[in-house]
Amino acid sequence: MLQNEQEYIRILKNRLEGTLPAEDLEDLLSDYREHFRLGKADGRSEDELFCSLGSPEDVAKEIRATHLVKKAEHTCSCRNIFHAVVATLGLGLFNLVFVLVPFIILVVMLLVIFLVGVAFSLFGPAAFVYAILQLLGFPSFSIWLSPVAGIFLSVGITAVGFLLVIGDFYLARFFYRMGISYLKWNIQMITGTVHTE
Amino acid sequence: MSADMPNDGKKYCIKGFLSGSGTTPTRIILWLVAIAVVSFAIGFGILAVSGGFSPGTAHPNSPFTHTAWIASNTTDFPLDGATSGNISVTMGAGEITLNGGARDNILMEATVFSKSPEWQPDFSSALDNTTKTVRMTDKGHTGKAWFAVDSPNSWEIRLTDNVPVSLDVNIGAGDCQLNLGSVNLHNLNVHSGAGDTGIDLGRYRGGRFDATITKGIGDLTLKVPGSGNTRITVHQGVGDITGSGFTQNNGAYVTPGFNPALPVNEIAVKQGVGSVLLEMV
Numbered sequence: 489m490l491q492n493e494q495e496y497i498r499i500l501k502n503r504l505e506g507t508l509p510a511e512d513l514e515d516l517l518s519d520y521r522e523h524f525r526l527g528k529a530d531g532r533s534e535d536e537l538f539c540s541l542g543s544p545e546d547v548a549k550e551i552r553a554t555h556l557v558k559k560a561e562h563t564c565s566c567r568n569i570f571h572a573v574v575a576t577l578g579l580g581l582f583n584l585v586f587v588l589v590p591f592i593i594l595v596v597m598l599l600v601i602f603l604v605g606v607a608f609s610l611f612g613p614a615a616f617v618y619a620i621l622q623l624l625g626f627p628s629f630s631i632w633l634s635p636v637a638g639i640f641l642s643v644g645i646t647a648v649g650f651l652l653v654i655g656d657f658y659l660a661r662f663f664y665r666m667g668i669s670y671l672k673w674n675i676q677m678i679t680g681t682v683h684t685e
Numbered sequence: 686m687s688a689d690m691p692n693d694g695k696k697y698c699i700k701g702f703l704s705g706s707g708t709t710p711t712r713i714i715l716w717l718v719a720i721a722v723v724s725f726a727i728g729f730g731i732l733a734v735s736g737g738f739s740p741g742t743a744h745p746n747s748p749f750t751h752t753a754w755i756a757s758n759t760t761d762f763p764l765d766g767a768t769s770g771n772i773s774v775t776m777g778a779g780e781i782t783l784n785g786g787a788r789d790n791i792l793m794e795a796t797v798f799s800k801s802p803e804w805q806p807d808f809s810s811a812l813d814n815t816t817k818t819v820r821m822t823d824k825g826h827t828g829k830a831w832f833a834v835d836s837p838n839s840w841e842i843r844l845t846d847n848v849p850v851s852l853d854v855n856i857g858a859g860d861c862q863l864n865l866g867s868v869n870l871h872n873l874n875v876h877s878g879a880g881d882t883g884i885d886l887g888r889y890r891g892g893r894f895d896a897t898i899t900k901g902i903g904d905l906t907l908k909v910p911g912s913g914n915t916r917i918t919v920h921q922g923v924g925d926i927t928g929s930g931f932t933q934n935n936g937a938y939v940t941p942g943f944n945p946a947l948p949v950n951e952i953a954v955k956q957g958v959g960s961v962l963l964e965m966v
Contacts, residue, residue, distance in 0.1 A: 634731055634732055636731050637727075637728045637729070637731035637732045638728070639728075640724045640725070640727040640728035640731065641724065641725065641728035641729075643720065643724040644720070644721045644722075644724030644725040644728060647717045647718075647720040647721035647724065648721050650717050651714065651717045651718065651721065654710070654713070654714060654717070
């Protein structure tokens with residue numbers, strides 16, 4: 489049970505320190521102090537104000553998730569989207585299904601495509617060299633049915649490898665944008681509001 | 686936010702380099718697609734022309750069938766005055782088609798549908814008085830390429846119709862079709878590990894013969910002439926036996942008018958798993 493306004497602000501501050509920049513955090517806390525001040529001026533008790541705002545833990549979770557999603561939107565990076573997903577998971581247990589599962593599937597899919605692309609990109613040149621050596625009669629055993637065909641096929645495999653890696657990049661970018669939109673929608677659905685900093 | 690600046694700078698630097706050199710990501714992708722398509726087209730084209738694709742009956746719609754036919758490789762074994770033949774054909778995996786109708790004075794014509802050295806079987810032949818022995822043996826996977834498209838092992842063999850022949854066919858895995866109606870058989874032994882086997886003796890007019898057919902897994906279709914004096918015994922593990930037109934005689938299938946006092950064509954079938962279809966022609 490909360491004792492007073494200071495405790496509410498203190499919990500909010502503790503939960504958001506390190507997530508929001510100090511200046512933004514101070515602005516946010518000022519807004520909440522102002523909200524309390526105006527509420528008391530209107531004759532509302534602290535308990536009423538606590539009820540209308542919700543628990544400081546939940547409010548901090550919402551603000552944190554919204555902030556991290558926006559941060560991921562502005563600066564594309566694996567770390568940012570990961571933090572945004574983790575923060576969104578904290579909003580509700582059902583997000584394990586609606587956020588975590590799709591996120592893991594997408595990550596695994598992109599990782600597999602990337603690894604296959606890298607494998608092709610590395611295997612192609614190696615197979616190309618082997619085909620040349622096979623043509624010259626150096627290796628003791630053959631890996632290509634026809635070394636001349638092997639030269640062309642290894643070039644094709646290399647090109648497909650590069651295409652997979654490049655395609656994976658564009659696919660990741662597409663899913664990144666889709667993911668941000670989905671996380672924003674998810675937060676909006678859970679909280680019913682969109683927090684602005 | 687300031688920490689992001691170096692990355693942005695690097696990104697713009699790469700972009701600037703690409704645009705400065707007249708290269709855009711779209712152009713790179715188009716080039717890679719073109720290189721991949723052309724390389725695969727040429728590579729598979731070379732494989733097809735050099736006989737790297739199987740032309741067997743399992744691939745009737747293969748666009749490479751025609752080119753692979755061009756690449757077939759036929760080896761003849763003349764009779765050399767022999768009055769009987771002893772032929773052994775052993776394949777690890779693939780397809781065997783065996784027919785009669787070899788050219789005059791030729792005991793066996795063996796066609797391998799690839800000119801690649803890796804896919805050529807080992808041949809041996811010897812003449813012992815009046816019997817010519819020919820062995821055709823698959824090398825197995827030793828020395829074969831890893832990246833062969835499908836199994837190019839496809840053999841078509843034609844045997845002489847003019848002298849009696851003892852024939853051994855051993856196939857580990859794969860289908861084999863033996864059309865021996867015109868061949869004069871003395872003995873026939875067929876061993877198949879896995880795969881379907883068809884033996885057509887429908888128009889057989891040769892001398893008496895004994896046959897043993899041993900199969901692991903796969904269906905067997907055996908056609909024999911109704912006019913012959915033939916007895917077929919079947920020992921089967923799992924599967925159906927259909928013997929249309931035959932008469933049951935002491936657990937064996939016999940042709941109509943079967944007379945044990947006359948020369949009998951004895952066929953013994955040992956089947957593990959699979960159906961056995963006995964047809965009378």
